[in-house]
Amino acid sequence: xxxxxxxxxxxxxxxxxxxxxxxxxxxxxxxxxxxxxxxxxxxxxxxxxxxxxxxxxxxxxxxxxxxxxxxxxxxxxxxxxxxxxxxxxxxxxxxxxxxxxxxxxxxxxxxxxxxxxxxxxxxxxxxxxxxxxxxxxxxxxxxxxxxxxxxxxxxxxxxxxxxxxxxxxxxxxxxxxxxxxxxxxxxxxxxxxxxxxxxxxxxxxxxxxxxxxxxxxxxxxxxxxxxxxxxxxxxxxxxxxxxxxxxxxxxxxxxxxxxxxxxxxxxxxxxxxxxxxxxxxxxxxxxxxxxxxxxxxxxxxxxxxxxxxxxxxxxxxxxxxxxxxxxxxxxxxxxxxx
Amino acid sequence: xxxxxxxxxxxxxxxxxxxxxxxxxxxxxxxxxxxxxxxxxxxxxxxxxxxxxxxxxxxxxxxxxxxxxxxxxxxxxxxxxxxxxxxxxxxxxxxxxxxxxxxxxxxxxxxxxxxxxxxxxxxxxxxxxxxxxxxxxxxxxxxxxxxxxxxxxxxxxxxxxxxxxxxxxxxxxxxxxxxxxxxxxxxxxxxxxxxxxxxxxxxxxxxxxxxxxxxxxxxxxxxxxxxxxxxxxxxxxxxxxxxxxxxxxxxxxxxxxxxxxxxxxxxxxxxxxxxxxxxxxxxxxxxxxxxxxxxxxxxxxxxxxxxxxxxxxxxxxxxxxxxxxxxxxxxxxxxxxx
Numbered sequence: 043x044x045x046x047x048x049x050x051x052x053x054x055x056x057x058x059x060x061x062x063x064x065x066x067x068x069x070x071x072x073x074x075x076x077x078x079x080x081x082x083x084x085x086x087x088x089x090x091x092x093x094x095x096x097x098x099x100x101x102x103x104x105x106x107x108x109x110x111x112x113x114x115x116x117x118x119x120x121x122x123x124x125x126x127x128x129x130x131x132x133x134x135x136x137x138x139x140x141x142x143x144x145x146x147x148x149x150x151x152x153x154x155x156x157x158x159x160x161x162x163x164x165x166x167x168x169x170x171x172x173x174x175x176x177x178x179x180x181x182x183x184x185x186x187x188x189x190x191x192x193x194x195x196x197x198x199x200x201x202x203x204x205x206x207x208x209x210x211x212x213x214x215x216x217x218x219x220x221x222x223x224x225x226x227x228x229x230x231x232x233x234x235x236x237x238x239x240x241x242x243x244x245x246x247x248x249x250x251x252x253x254x255x256x257x258x259x260x261x262x263x264x265x266x267x268x269x270x271x272x273x274x275x276x277x278x279x280x281x282x283x284x285x286x287x288x289x290x291x292x293x294x295x296x297x298x299x300x301x302x303x304x305x306x307x308x309x310x311x312x313x314x315x316x317x318x319x320x321x322x323x324x325x326x327x328x329x330x331x332x333x334x335x336x337x338x339x340x341x342x343x344x345x346x347x348x349x350x351x352x353x354x355x356x357x358x359x360x361x362x363x364x365x366x367x368x369x370x371x372x373x374x375x376x377x378x379x380x
Numbered sequence: 381x382x383x384x385x386x387x388x389x390x391x392x393x394x395x396x397x398x399x400x401x402x403x404x405x406x407x408x409x410x411x412x413x414x415x416x417x418x419x420x421x422x423x424x425x426x427x428x429x430x431x432x433x434x435x436x437x438x439x440x441x442x443x444x445x446x447x448x449x450x451x452x453x454x455x456x457x458x459x460x461x462x463x464x465x466x467x468x469x470x471x472x473x474x475x476x477x478x479x480x481x482x483x484x485x486x487x488x489x490x491x492x493x494x495x496x497x498x499x500x501x502x503x504x505x506x507x508x509x510x511x512x513x514x515x516x517x518x519x520x521x522x523x524x525x526x527x528x529x530x531x532x533x534x535x536x537x538x539x540x541x542x543x544x545x546x547x548x549x550x551x552x553x554x555x556x557x558x559x560x561x562x563x564x565x566x567x568x569x570x571x572x573x574x575x576x577x578x579x580x581x582x583x584x585x586x587x588x589x590x591x592x593x594x595x596x597x598x599x600x601x602x603x604x605x606x607x608x609x610x611x612x613x614x615x616x617x618x619x620x621x622x623x624x625x626x627x628x629x630x631x632x633x634x635x636x637x638x639x640x641x642x643x644x645x646x647x648x649x650x651x652x653x654x655x656x657x658x659x660x661x662x663x664x665x666x667x668x669x670x671x672x673x674x675x676x677x678x679x680x681x682x683x684x685x686x687x688x689x690x691x692x693x694x695x696x697x698x699x700x701x702x703x704x705x706x707x708x709x710x711x712x713x714x715x716x717x718x
Contacts (some may be wrong), residue, residue: 043381043507043508044507044508044509045508046459046508046509046510046511050459050483052509078660078702083510091645092700093700095700096697096700121384124566126486126488128469128692130468130469130694130695131466131468131488131490131692131693131694131697132488132692133693133694133696133697135448135573136692136707137697137702137705140571140573140692140705141574142571143570144570144571145388145567145568145569145570146494146568146569146571146590147487147488147489147500148464148487148490148690148692148707149485149486149487149488149710150464150469150470150487150488151485151486152469152486158450158485158486162485162500165503165504165507165509166503168507169381169382169503169506169507169509170381170382170383170384171382171384171390171503171507172384174382191426198527208425229483230483230484230485231459231483231484232481232482232483232484233474233477233478233480233484234478235478255711267394285389309598352486354469354470354471354474354478354486355469355474356467356469356471356472356562357468358467358468359433359469359471359475360433361436362433363431364475366476367475367478369484369486369487372716
């Protein structure tokens with residue numbers, strides 16, 4: 043069973059366990075600081091497929107297979123999978139997962155999908171709705187570029203505030219038992235829109251959602267930032283993470299050295315041409331399912347707040363002059379169950 | 381708490397209650413057989429907005445407001461809303477719901493979204509993760525046509541097997557208490573793909589998913605079709621629902637007079653030019669949240685199986701020669717709690 047803590051937060055009486063996880067990343071990500079933490083780096087970013095959309099499906103398929111293997115289970119023991127991606131109608135996911143035969147609950151949370159899916163998996167396991175549940179998402183630089191921006195061949199210039207979509211995927215398998223890490227609490231975010239209209243500045247659009255959810259979590263639980271070894275956002279990157287610090291400061295909450303962003307962890311902005319940093323569903327997912335969960339297993343991190351943020355716009359809504367609504371979902375992960 | 385029954389089905393020990401629900405439909409739907417069952421029929425299908433996407437957001441916004449009013453609650457008492465739609469990046473939902481301030485879990489289940497969202501809401505309420513949860517989805521003929529097919533002005537010819545996207549939305553509010561109807565069981569479906577590639581024949585693409593999930597439900601529970609006053613699929617329409625009967629017959633299950641399809645209930649195919657019948661997320665949603673739930677409240681239906689089916693393709697995947705994967709989620713609804 044779970045209990046509600048305050049207005050927005052869910053606390054699991056018996057925290058569900060991450061039984062296994064995997065992250066696969068592309069060539070550029072494999073040249074970054076987390077190269078050694080990924081389960082696999084794919085030098086050929088086509089993944090052997092003829093279109094970028096199929097490449098993304100293959101990426102997601104490979105990642106789930108790896109996570110299942112590491113959890114030492116077969117697909118037919120997974121009761122439900124929560125998954126989604128950024129492509130129109132989430133085809134990275136539906137084609138990537140169709141051969142597994144696992145009951146499928148599709149999500150659209152944009153870049154918040156890793157937190158959303160892992161929270162869902164935890165709720166279903168906690169409640170007995172699933173003995174084992176899985177969570178996965180992905181993004182691919184080339185499929186995202188041509189859908190959201192321009193065909194690669196066009197060679198469009200990027201604004202300094204723009205982010206670089208990560209080619210990567212992360213998958214986590216959740217069960218009642220296992221050595222952990224464990225999912226202790228979850229806070230689902232509200233749609234937040236402060237009126238940002240610049241689609242080349244997603245970090246700024248998403249930071250208010252992260253601030254809203256973080257504030258709710260701290261208010262609900264009474265916890266303070268120094269209770270965590272790591273507070274990590276999904277893909278706010280340089281502009282958005284600085285803005286988050288400012289927004290939280292205004293609320294009286296100081297985010298210190300323990301605050302990081304997956305979009306800044308995955309690339310070396312000094313050496314890699316990624317402008318403000320990484321983005322995409324696969325950014326938070328591949329960093330969580332490598333560096334962060336690895337760090338929790340090897341003792342580097344004991345208590346982690348993982349907040350993945352999603353921008354809920356589309357090229358159509360931007361073209362119609364709309365601002366960019368965002369959402370952020372938070373998970374409190376613990377290395378130990380109690 | 382919930383228990384797993386067989387391999388695929390979830391049974392709630394204390395079935396969550398539908399506290400309130402509403403359906404809003406467009407002009408054409410208001411000229412069909414269910415006209416008197418909708419809460420509102422909007423003659424002006426622009427809903428007063430300047431673009432069709434914004435019209436769909438307004439439709440979803442209006443429907444949720446009506447459902448909240450009928451449940452006699454305010455948005456700030458809803459702990460989480462599960463929602464999605466068919467538009468790229470689900471913008472019907474994100475813009476439609478952004479002003480409510482309700483924690484938001486975005487779904488992408490295509491036309492299965494009403495069953496998926498209501499199942500999720502039930503799990504969250506059952507587990508104590510939410511005291512009150514909401515489920516909503518929508519579709520709009522004009523936004524769907526131009527995204528999936530052709531601009532309306534083009535006047536493209538439609539195949540006889542094609543379906544007519546419903547302009548409609550349905551919302552349901554779920555809580556621990558209330559007079560019902562009640563959500564007794566849920567079966568999440570697997571992605572099913574028998575190789576259909578004709579995007580003008582969605583019913584045929586989705587029927588195998590409905591058959592897979594229905595068979596799982598009957599196998600898991602030992603129930604037979606005659607235990608239900610109504611077995612209703614979301615939007616298989618004429619071609620798909622005939623195929624479902626055939627597929628189930630092959631499995632030894634006869635679907636009788638009590639089997640209906642929302643895509644056939646919402647339009648009068650004799651009088652309305654809708655080819656094979658209705659489709660779209662809003663088809664199953666608006667029929668569930670009017671005719672079906674009304675019928676359960678007024679004693680017409682006691683036990684209902686509601687199976688919403690979704691085609692998980694996109695214009696891009698069809699253009700790349702892919703077949704159409706589908707999914708179907710099932711709910712067993714009861715007029716009485718026990």
